[in-house]
Amino acid sequence: MAFLNFQLKPKNELEAGGRGAAPVHRDESEPEQTCPNCHKSIPVSRLWANQNVCPCGHHFRINARQRIGMITDRNSFREMDADLQSDDPLNFAGYQAKLETARLSSNEPEAVVCGTAEIRGQKCCLFVMEAAFMMGSMGTVVGEKITRLFEYALEHRMSVVGFTVSGGARMQEGLLSLMQMAKVSGAVKRHSDGGLFYLTVLTDPTTGGVTASFAMEGDIIIAEPGATVGFAGARVIEQTTRKSLPRGFQKAEFLLEHGFVDAIVARKAQADTIAGLLRIHNREVSA
Ligand SMILES: [Zn+2]
Numbered sequence: 268m269a270f271l272n273f274q275l276k277p278k279n280e281l282e283a284g285g286r287g288a289a290p291v292h293r294d295e296s297e298p299e300q301t302c303p304n305c306h307k308s309i310p311v312s313r314l315w316a317n318q319n320v321c322p323c324g325h326h327f328r329i330n331a332r333q334r335i336g337m338i339t340d341r342n343s344f345r346e347m348d349a350d351l352q353s354d355d356p357l358n359f360a361g362y363q364a365k366l367e368t369a370r371l372s373s374n375e376p377e378a379v380v381c382g383t384a385e386i387r388g389q390k391c392c393l394f395v396m397e398a399a400f401m402m403g404s405m406g407t408v409v410g411e412k413i414t415r416l417f418e419y420a421l422e423h424r425m426s427v428v429g430f431t432v433s434g435g436a437r438m439q440e441g442l443l444s445l446m447q448m449a450k451v452s453g454a455v456k457r458h459s460d461g462g463l464f465y466l467t468v469l470t471d472p473t474t475g476g477v478t479a480s481f482a483m484e485g486d487i488i489i490a491e492p493g494a495t496v497g498f499a500g501a502r503v504i505e506q507t508t509r510k511s512l513p514r515g516f517q518k519a520e521f522l523l524e525h526g527f528v529d530a531i532v533a534r535k536a537q538a539d540t541i542a543g544l545l546r547i548h549n550r551e552v553s554a
Contacts, residue, residue, distance in 0.1 A: 300327070304493075318534045326491050326534055328471060330373065331380040331397040334430055338538050339393070343385035348415055352376045353408045353440075362439040365401065373399035378433075379409045381416045386428070387542030389549055392420040395430040396477075402434035405477055409437075410447025413481065417454035424552050426464040426545050431482040435475015448480035455484045464548035466541060469496050469519065469528065483527070487544060489537075490519035490528045 299308040304325035314320075318337055319327040329337075335344050352370075355362045370376060378400035384393045394413050396403040403409075413429070420427045436444040455465060467485030471494035478498050482488075490496060497517035505512055515521040522528045532540045 302327075320534050324492060324533070326471065326493060328398055328432070330399050331375065331395040331430075334395050335380065335384070335393070337534070338430075338541070339384040339386055340388065344382050344393070345384070346380065346382040347419065348381055348412045349376065351408050351412055353406050355439075356407070356443055357439070357441055359439040359441075365439065369400045373397055375400050377408045377412065378403045378405070379412050381412045383419075383425070386538055386545060389542045389545035390425060391545055391549075392416050392425050392427045393429070394427070396432045398432045401437065403432045403477070404434050404437035404444075405447050405475075406437035406440045406444045407447060410444070410450050413451050414454040417451070417458045420463060421454075421458045421461050424461070424463065426466065426548050426552075427458065428466045428468070428541055428545070429481065429485070430468045430470055431473045431477055432470045433473055433475065433477035433482070435477060445476060448476050451481045452484060455481055459486070463552065464545070466544055468532075468537065468541070469494055471495050472497075474498065474500070487530075488528045489530045489532045489540065490522065492519060492531050492533055494519040496522055496527075 298311045300311055300314060301308050302321040302323060302325050305321060305323035307321070307323070309321060314327065319329050319333070321327070353366055355366070369378075375397050377397075379394055379396045381394045382392075384391060386393075394416055396409075417427060419425075436447070438444070458465060464487075465485050467482055467488050469482055469488065469490040471491060473482050473494065473496045475498060478496060482496075495517050496519060499507075501512055501516055513521070519528060519531050523531055530540075
């Protein structure tokens with residue numbers, strides 16, 4: 268009988284209806300995604316209904332427009348500088364083709380989307396980086412768009428909320444991309460000197476020059492669960508220092524423990540948390 272019981276057991280928790288959720292009626296034609304954390308296959312529609320978070324808590328990557336749709340009030344987002352596109356200032360071999368591929372695969376002209384929006388009724392300036400565009404790498408246009416957003420926010424006395432995801436500076440633009448770190452940081456400083464609020468949300472992965480500049484310059488820094496956040500890659504650090512790194516190194520939870528981020532906020536709670544923080548600061552500005 269033990270053998271029979273074993274056969275009748277559902278293959279995984281999701282087949283049994285998941286953790287307290289409604290039973291899943293499987294449609295054989297429906298695509299599924301395998302979770303890298305719990306290794307279970309989840310119907311894509313179910314992931315969508317749960318903001319692309321697995322029942323085990325793993326946060327799948329989402330694109331910039333999906334995130335804007337999830338976080339902002341309906342029809343409140345007004346995009347800015349949507350027509351700015353990268354050029355090839357150094358005539359770097361293969362860059363034009365890479366840009367074209369990135370535009371087609373991400374359906375975005377660049378690796379960041381900027382604009383104004385309302386989150387639970389709280390007005391703010393918002394930038395959301397796009398992983399599907401050359402892994403959110405920071406070139407001149409990314410730097411320029413974010414700088415302009417901060418300048419607009421300063422002029423209109425608005426808070427800035429930024430979602431970061433990036434592989435770092437865009438090597439095809441060499442020094443021009445590296446100088447964006449200083450340029451954006453200058454704009455962040457002027458915004459801060461104006462007594463205005465800047466909140467960053469670090470999502471997986473936030474690395475390189477973006478971490479070394481505006482991602483970590485928020486007045487409050489929150490991170491998504493499990494997000495990798497760091498400057499150099501763990502393997503490079505290990506090879507350079509010849510020391511093995513602690514478990515969970517460069518994960519959001521490790522950073523929280525060591526005081527680099529203020530809180531880890533699950534995707535589902537982000538709009539409420541961000542709106543709560545904006546409410547405090549927006550009230551101060553208007554007072
Ligand atoms: Zn999972």
